[in-house]
Amino acid sequence: EVQLVESGGGLVKPGGSLRLSCAASGFTFRTYTMQWLRQAPGKGLEWLASISSVSTYIYYADSVKGRFTVSRDNADDSLFLEMNTLRADDTAVYYCARVRNDYGDYPEYWGQGTLVTVSS
Amino acid sequence: IQMTQSPASVSASVGDRLTITCRASQGVSGYLGWFQQRPGKAPELLIYGASNLQSGVPSRFSASGSGTDFTLTISSLQPEDFATYFCLQVNTFPLTFGGGTKVQMK
Numbered sequence: 001e002v003q004l005v006e007s008g009g010g011l012v013k014p015g016g017s018l019r020l021s022c023a024a025s026g027f028t029f030r031t032y033t034m035q036w037l038r039q040a041p042g043k044g045l046e047w048l049a050s051i052s053s054v055s056t057y058i059y060y061a062d063s064v065k066g067r068f069t070v071s072r073d074n075a076d077d078s079l080f081l082e083m084n085t086l087r088a089d090d091t092a093v094y095y096c097a098r099v100r101n102d103y104g105d106y107p108e109y110w111g112q113g114t115l116v117t118v119s120s
Numbered sequence: 121i122q123m124t125q126s127p128a129s130v131s132a133s134v135g136d137r138l139t140i141t142c143r144a145s146q147g148v149s150g151y152l153g154w155f156q157q158r159p160g161k162a163p164e165l166l167i168y169g170a171s172n173l174q175s176g177v178p179s180r181f182s183a184s185g186s187g188t189d190f191t192l193t194i195s196s197l198q199p200e201d202f203a204t205y206f207c208l209q210v211n212t213f214p215l216t217f218g219g220g221t222k223v224q225m226k
Binding site: 044045046047050059060061062095100103104105106107108110111112113 | 151153162164165169206214215
């Protein structure tokens, strides 16, 4: 069974930093592209970043480019999101997702999400 | 690429046939997915490749389209289908979602 478990969320002050983790199990992690997505309270979904299986290709949304960094550890089946210079509008539930490995980068399996609150 | 969904919300009854549309600001070929999200839960992939049913998704869900115009149809609404639906284009980075369609009980 595919499982994705995010951790590392919490309350952080504007301008602060946070590192999210996503522990993967139930599939061969090193062969899948992974993504981070988020959803602000009461709002829609926003794709943030994609990282290919061996980190060859990395893409970011404009809203986080230069502030957030996605990485992965295939030896440990883990995905990370380093978030710097956080702003109030980064407040959201953050999800990691595994994509389908065919037909395009559709987030097929999602974690339960971790809440990040940016507030003074 | 901007993704525009309509309607933003709709009231319907169990058994109704429902269609949601998603329009892309430029062509995305067939790289369009649909997701269902229930309150407090993570989204679930329903459709990929514009018209392919994800494994485990009931056959009352169907979808079509190509290029810029796409539709998701629920043939006969069931109680568990009252949720919010999102489209997502994966043709071009940055990937972009539609604003969502909330399906409420009439």
